[in-house]
Amino acid sequence: MNPKNPMTELERIRHSAAHVLATAISRIWPDAQFAAGPPVENGFYYDVQLGHRISPEDFGRIEEEMGREIKANHVFERRVVSRAEAMEMATQGRLAALADRQEASRFKLDILTGIPEDEEISLYTNGEFIDLCAGPHVMRTGNIGAFKLTHVASAYYKGDERNPQLQRIYGTAFKKKAEMEAYFTMLEEAKRRDHRKLGREMDLFAFDDDVGPGLPLWLPNGTVLIEELEKLAKESEFAAGYQRVRTPHLARENMYLTSGHLPYYEESMFPPMELSDKNAEGGAGGVSDRYYLKAMNCPHHHKIFKAVPHSYRDLPLRLAEYGTCYRYEQSGELLGLMRVRSMQMNDAHIYCTPAQFEEEFMAVNEMYLKYFKIFGLKDYLMRFSTHDPARLGEKFVNDPEMWKQTEEMVRGVLQKSGINYVEVPNEAAFYGPKIDVQVWSAIGREFTIATNQVDFAVPARFGLVYKDRDNTEKTPLCIHRAPLGTHERFIGFLIEHYAGNFPLWLAPEQVRILPIGDEPELVEAASALRAELRGHGVRAEVDASSDKINGKVLRAEEAKVHTMLVLGRRDLEAGALSVRVHGKGNLGAKPRGEVVADLLASIRERRGNEA
C-alpha cells in the first residue's frame, strides 16, 4: 500500500482484518503461503496458497481464531527494516507467518524483489504474526469492530493467467456491528433486483440448454421491452438524420481479414462454418470457403458505404442498424443478460470529415444524455479511453499524429459540453480513442452500457473514400456509437435499475382491468375498455378469473402490472374507473375518459415512474 495515499478509517479496519485473517489461517495451517491482502470496495481479501482446499465449512473455525486475535487486542507495530534483513526473514519463512519455517515465504520474497531500490521496506507485527506491508493499519486488532468471512474464490497470482492460482478468501469488516448488519441487509435487497431473478419471475427471457449458453430467448414480455427501446432509438435516430440499413448475420473470412479482426479476435468469434466444394481447388472435401458469424457490424456498414460512390456532399453519412452480433465469450464469463453470446446492438456508424467531427461527436453525446434523462439514469461514469504512446504499432495503430488529433478533439468536446468524465490511458480501441459509459449492476459488477468510439484507421483498410471539393479522394473518419449498448445488457441493466417496476411506456403489461364479479354487463364493459385501449396501442388485459377482487389485486401487483383499473358496479354506473398504480396503491375513482387520456399521455411522453 502506498503511504502517500493514506487509507480511510474503514479501509484501515479492513486491511487490518486481512492481516488478522492471515494470522488465523497461519494458526490452523502453519505452512500457508500468503501473497497479497488488501482492502477492497466491500471488504478485504487475502490470497493464500495451501494444500488444504478452504471451503465455507472452514469459515467457522477461521473466524473463531480471528475472534481470539481481535480479543487479544494486539498492537499493530510498524518497523522499517533494511532490504537485506527483509530478504533474510523471507528466506527463513518468517514473513506472513507466526514463526520461522522450513520453507521461504515465497510470494513475499517475490514481492520484495519487485520493490524499487529507493523505497522504504516496512513490516507490521500483530502478536506473533509478522507481515511485509506498507500499511497503514488501525492501532490495535481490537479496533476491528465487526467482521465476517463471505466467500472463497480463486485468483491468479498478480492477476496473470500464467501464474499459479491462489485461494482468495473474501471477508468484510466494519467499525460497528450494526453497520455490518445494514450491509448484509443491503446485499439481500440487491439480490431481489438481480435481473436474472426478475427475468424469470416476470417471464422476460429464458435460457435453454439445447439452444446454448449465453443465447437468451426473449419471451413475449421481454420482447415488449426490446420493441419499445427500438422504437425510441429509431425515432431519435431518424430525427438526428440517421438512415437505417440491414445486414446479414455472417460474412466470408476475407472481410474479417481486411478489417483486422482475424486473426486478432478469432478467439472471441464463433468458429467458422466451412464449406466444401468438390470442384474447388484442393480436391474433393477440401475447404472452399469459410463464413463467420459477425462479432460486430462495422465491416458490413463499411461495405454499405462502399456500395455507392460518395461525395463530400453526402457527409456526414449516418448508417444505423439494430444489428445482431455473436461473440464466443469464455464460458466462465457469461452472466445472465449482462454478458451473452448473441446480442442486438444499437449500432450506427457516422462517416464524416475531420471538420464535421466535433459537431457529430457532440450530437452523439447529446443523444446519450437525452436517453439517460428518459431513464432517470444518474449513477454512471463517463470513461474517456486514450492510447499509450509506448504501445503504438502493437496494441494501437501506429499513427501518432491521428491519435493526438482525435484525442484532443474528443477531450475538447467533453470539456465543452461540461460532462463529468475520467480519462484512462491505454484503454482505447486499436483504431482510436473512445468514451464508455460505465454503470453498476445490482450485485455490484461494473459494465459498459454504452460506447462512443472514434475510428481513424479501419475506413482506410476498407478503401473507403469520398470525393472532396478539390476533386481529390479522401478517407472519412468514422464514429462508432451505441448509446443504448446492446438490448441484452441494456435491458438487464434497466430491469435492475427499475427493480422490475417499469414506467408505463415500457411495462410489458401496461394496464390490467379487474372486474369485480362476473356479471355480464361488467364483463362486457371490461372487454370494451380493453378493446378501446388496444385500439390506441395500449397493452391491456382483463382478469376474467374467478378470484375475488383482493386476489386479483394481489396477482396484478405481483406481476408488476403498471396500472390496475378496478371496474365494479359502482364505477359502471358512474362512468368511472378506480385507478390503482403498482407501488402507489389505490388512487380512487376517476371519469373513464380522463383515465384513458392520462394513460395515453404518459405513454406518449415516456414519463418516468415519479411523473
Add this chain to the structure above:
RNA sequence: GCCAGUGUAGCUCAGGGGUAGAGCAACUGAUUCGUAAUCAGUAGGUCCCGGGUUCAAUUCCCGGCACUGGCUCCA
C-alpha cells in the same frame, strides 16, 4: 478457459441406498367478492446427462454439461 460450490415439479425448497415430498403457480368445479391470498379437488418428476460400485443408485464413486461465486478476458 481456470479454481471452488450447486443441480429434486413451472418457481422456492425439504428429503434420502429399496412406491418421490411441501408451498406457490397450472387445471377442474363451486364461490359473486370494492383494492395484497374464497374454498375444495385434480394433474404434474429421466431427482441434469453418461458410466461405475451394489441384489438395488435420484442418493455413493468417476467423467461430462449447465448454473452460481470469483479470477482471467471483454473489438
